[in-house]
Amino acid sequence: MRLVRAGRRAFTGNADVLADDDHRAQVTDYFADLVRPFGAGPVTDLSGQSYGEMAKALVAEVVPAAEPVDLLVLAFSIHDVWPGRATATYLSHVCPGTPMSFAVCDQGSASPFTGLRVIGDYGVRRALLVVVEQGALPYESAAATPLAHRGVAMLYEEGAGTRATEVRQYPDVVPEAVPELARRGVAELSTGHPGARVVLSDSLAAVWPDHPDHTRVPAGQPMTGVWWHLAGASEDAVLVGDYDRDLRYLCFAVVAADQSSVD
Structure with a gap:
């Protein structure tokens, strides 16, 4: 596969979905339940980004309607502020071609590399790799978070006879x-x-x-x-x-x- 187009973007502020008070309350309660057995609690003022919103903007920038995608891989590490949504499935809906899609996570910084391997193994004509990270955790933690909300999208196409x-x-x-x-x-x-x-x-x-x-x-x-x-x-x-x-x-x-x- 050969890289034919790439886009990158930094995001500021909060996800649009956090403007919904009901959603904010539901997510706060959800993470409170998850971290309670570990002696932690939710943050007092939920903030952060939604990978669905971030990736949707990147897809619009990188994938023209005339270049439908066959496979979409989303790579991330920490969760976002919409934990109840199947983000990869949502992105298939907004990406030209309605591609087969799934996410790679729980591998830290190795996730995008695994995504590239998956793309190569599937042997599709055109594939999109989206790498995203957001710099906020919805619960108390001493773990370091990214300095900024950022996303990168890379569109790959098969190239006959290449080791691209x-x-x-x-x-x-x-x-x-x-x-x-x-x-x-x-x-x-x-x-x-x-x-x-x-x-x-x-x-x-x-x-x-x-x-x-x-x-x-x-x-x-x-x-x-x-x-x-x-x-x-x-x-x-x-x-x-x-x-x-x-x-x-x-x-x-x-x-x-x-x-x-x-x-």
Whole structure:
């Protein structure tokens, strides 16, 4: 699959759905029930974004009506402010082509890489990967949240005879084992794309002392960080790498693009 169009957007304020007082009260009660057994409570003033609203805007930006999508994959990590909605199903309804759709979550920063693997394995003509994260939790927690609400959408098409997109994922990797596996992954992916721009997350660069020259993505956007840079790149090929210290996933992908279509 070859990247033919990408869009990225930062979102401010709250989701439109939070303007509904009934919805706000229902979501607050829902999360209060979920976290009560753990000794936590809901936040006093619910805020945040809905991935459905964020992704709908990105779909409208990236997918023209004349280019129907066959498969849509939504990748996210923390939940949003509409937990009762099947967001991937909703996005199928608003995306040209009414594609088969599903979400990948509970894999931390590895989720978008898994989404790319799924897209490649399905062998469809055209697929959309949407990566989203919002910077608020609806309950009390000491966990760090993203610095901003951000989303990235990437439209891929099959390319006959190309090795446009390749992925390498390594599970259960302790920090000490990262350098060796990282060198191997980058070497394998660079074989077909020797001039690819390298983009590494801050978390990966921190545990890989002899990393290659690269664009380093600052901490603060664990889900969209490397993909945000990919969406804005002007090179023909970009190699992205990320490491989730908590879940111990090490991931790499090389993405080739049709630069006549990438924004």
